[in-house]
Amino acid sequence: MSREGNLEAPTRHALDWQNPDFYDEEKLNHELERVFDICHGCRRCVSLCNTFPTLFDLIDNNPTMEVEGVDKKDFMQVVDQCYMCDLCYMTKCPYTPPHQWNLDFPHTMLRAKAVKYKKGEVGFSEKLLASTDVHGQFAGIPIVVQTINAVNSTKIMRNVMEKTLGVDKDAWLPSFATEKFRHGAAKSEGFVVKDGAKTPGKVAIYSTCYVNYNEPGIGHDLLKVLAHNEIPYILVDKEQCCGMPKLELGDLDGVA
Ligand code: SF4
Ligand code: SF4
Structure with a gap:
């Protein structure tokens, strides 16, 4: 008997991105069709983002009202809406591994984005x-x-x-x-590290591009909260972009 994936804490599995099959467009379309068909029968994620409504509109507005009636060229309309938040995989989908349907919606979208990137279709x-x-x-x-x-x-x-x-x-x-967050961040006071039952009592801060370059106030607020709770912190020594925007474009080599 198959087990539902999300009856236990979901696990993220490594992407098989160095396998030549990963970039095989025919195999990709086959997988997209398989995944879209399962989602069509489920529709549980319709409220999460615009990816699922886009998919369901394509299905419902073609005469067959099935995935097979959707033009494969339109699959990218669905893929383009996914911003890789992982919410559907981590919180909703009952068909993630170890379920026999082995459904990983975000990774399937990422594969499609990677194929698009490899084809030189990202401007x-x-x-x-x-x-x-x-x-x-x-x-x-x-x-x-x-x-x-x-x-x-x-x-x-x-x-x-x-x-x-x-x-x-x-x-x-x-x-x-x-002023960049990293330049203006207050130094941590010399608080004693008090480990919690499950967490260490000190924090290393990776500020992110957005906080560092655009919204430093978010970072300064965090430092105030930590100081108020007497939790020592440091800013990580070196910081560069985590690569998420490139990942969203399917530039897997750029973030590997
Ligand atoms: S991973 Fe993509 S499809 Fe899933 S909820 Fe997030 S944006 Fe939507
Ligand atoms: S990702 Fe899973 S839960 Fe979400 S619509 Fe598809 S099959 Fe249903």
Whole structure:
């Protein structure tokens, strides 16, 4: 008898991304069809993100009302909506391994993104936007950062960005911080480490690109909470982008 995957704590399995079959488009489409068909019969994740409604609309709006009636070219419409949060896998899906259906929706989306990337179908603008460490370098430079923020908020620039980078002119855009979080972070006071029952009593902080370059206030708030609770912390010595934006593009070599 098969066991439901999420009757126990879900486990993340390694991606078989170096297997040549991983990039075989025919095999990918076969797997997408198999996974989409199971989701079509389940629909439990419809409220999680726009990926599932996109899939179900494609199914419901074709005459067969089945996955087989969906044009395979449209599969990427579904894939493009997934931002790899893992929520469906970790919290909802009853068919994750060890279930015999072995369903891993986010990894299937990632495989499709990786195939798209390998085919050279990811454009320069998407790659540039995913290089958060590159444009984040402007944060904290006096005058430059104010100038960039001011220019980025003008209608002319937003129109240019829409045309050249595909960033919707009405979309909210984070501004660059006048001081990077890592530069302005308060040093930890000399609190004694008091281990909890299950957790160590000290914290190493990896600030992330967003907090470091765009929203340092989130990081400073965290430091205040730790200090209030007398928990010692350090900022990790070296920090670079975790690679999530590149992963979302399917650039697996770029984040390996
Ligand atoms: S991993 Fe993708 S499909 Fe699953 S909930 Fe997150 S965004 Fe949606
Ligand atoms: S990922 Fe799992 S739970 Fe979510 S719709 Fe598909 S089969 Fe259902």
